[in-house]
Amino acid sequence: MAFEGLSDKLSAAFKKLRSKGKLTEADVKEAMREVRLALLEADVNYKVAKDFIASVTEKAIGSQVLESLTPAQHVIKIVNEELTALMGSEQARINISSKIPTIIMMCGLQGSGKTTHSGKLALHFKKQGKRPLLVACDIYRPAAIEQLKVVGGKVDVPVFEMGQADPVEIARKAVAYAKDYGRDIVILDTAGRLHIDEELMAELQRVKAEVKPDEILLVLDAMTG
Ligand SMILES: Nc1nc2c(ncn2[C@@H]2O[C@H](COP(=O)(O)OP(=O)(O)OP(=O)(O)O)[C@@H](O)[C@H]2O)c(=O)[nH]1
Ligand SMILES: [Mg+2]
Structure with a gap:
């Protein structure tokens, strides 16, 4: 933008x-x-x-x-x-870790473009010959999982989801799945949140503590200035 x-x-x-x-x-x-x-x-x-x-x-x-x-x-x-x-x-600044999989966590305010950018990143890595996995950690917005599946479908990258389960659990299982199925990049699409939303911020902390992402990307709307 x-x-x-x-x-x-x-x-x-x-x-x-x-x-x-x-x-x-x-x-x-x-x-x-x-x-x-x-x-x-x-x-x-x-x-x-x-x-x-x-x-x-x-x-x-x-x-x-x-x-x-x-x-x-x-x-x-x-x-x-x-x-x-x-x-x-x-x-190229995205930190590709030597251990597999590399875990990337998408964070940002509501509607800032996390899901869209997750798909773009997945395509970017796919073009480099990698095998990304998109993970639906946004369990709050009803259509979020479906949206990620559409995004994943467009770039032909699988989407890991567990419905409305605990995002920390989803992230953990997704990483295990990636290891089992040779997916070398895990992209966690998290729920959009306001910084004042303490419960959701705490959840991000827990996901982070659980899977120790190699890269945390903050997605911003360019109009924010
Ligand atoms: N013009 C433009 N629109 C974008 C861009 N990225 C995302 N959008 C649009 O912005 C809206 C929100 O994008 P999402 O990718 O769903 O944002 P999100 O951060 O996942 O949203 P939540 O999951 O609800 O927090 C959608 O209508 C997208 O089509 C962009 O780079 N340019
Ligand atoms: Mg989203």
């Missing part, structure tokens, strides 16, 4: 580039100025944006690119690749 405006602005910069046909170094620099502005407006760190632009510009004004038949296409491809590398290195 944070990058919604970014993609529109990048598209605009690229459109101008595409309309040019043959490109000069100045055209590329002009486009990169717009890309840089777009990144800064999307709250990308100043230094990150500067390094990003320097690296893309260096690659993009190479003679091979400018003299190719579709220079604009080339430049866009470079921006894409570099952006992916930039975002990719961000994700």
Whole structure:
């Protein structure tokens, strides 16, 4: 969500580039100025944006690119690749433990996107050749288990659930299940909660104490600011 405006602005910069046909170094620099502005407006760190632009510009004004038949296409491809590398290195920070399974616990306020992001993470790991398991620890919202199953179904990742059982118990059994069935990443989708909800916060603590997650991800709505 944070990058919604970014993609529109990048598209605009690229459109101008595409309309040019043959490109000069100045055209590329002009486009990169717009890309840089777009990144800064999307709250990308100043230094990150500067390094990003320097690296893309260096690659993009190479003679091979400018003299190719579709220079604009080339430049866009470079921006894409570099952006992916930039975002990719961000994700690599997830702590993959040496013991199996790696346990990831999703936490956050109600409706912040935990369930959606659990599915995205599962897909991300699946693409890396891993075998994730989604776990329905949200027993409070009636449709939560069903929702996780839909999410899991879309990315073809199994969902472990025990209905309305104790989330601590569900987490523990899910980890045992993962060990038995060779699932190397366990993603715990917990119930959304308000920080003032002491009972639910205590439950998170208990789940944490029980399964000792390798990573606890706090999911936030980008609009929170
Ligand atoms: N635009 C946008 N919508 C999102 C994103 N992630 C989730 N949503 C939507 O936000 C709503 C809540 O997402 P969920 O994944 O169910 O959030 P949750 O944290 O699991 O919610 P609870 O389990 O009720 O606490 C859904 O309607 C999602 O479709 C996102 O990255 N962008
Ligand atoms: Mg949810």
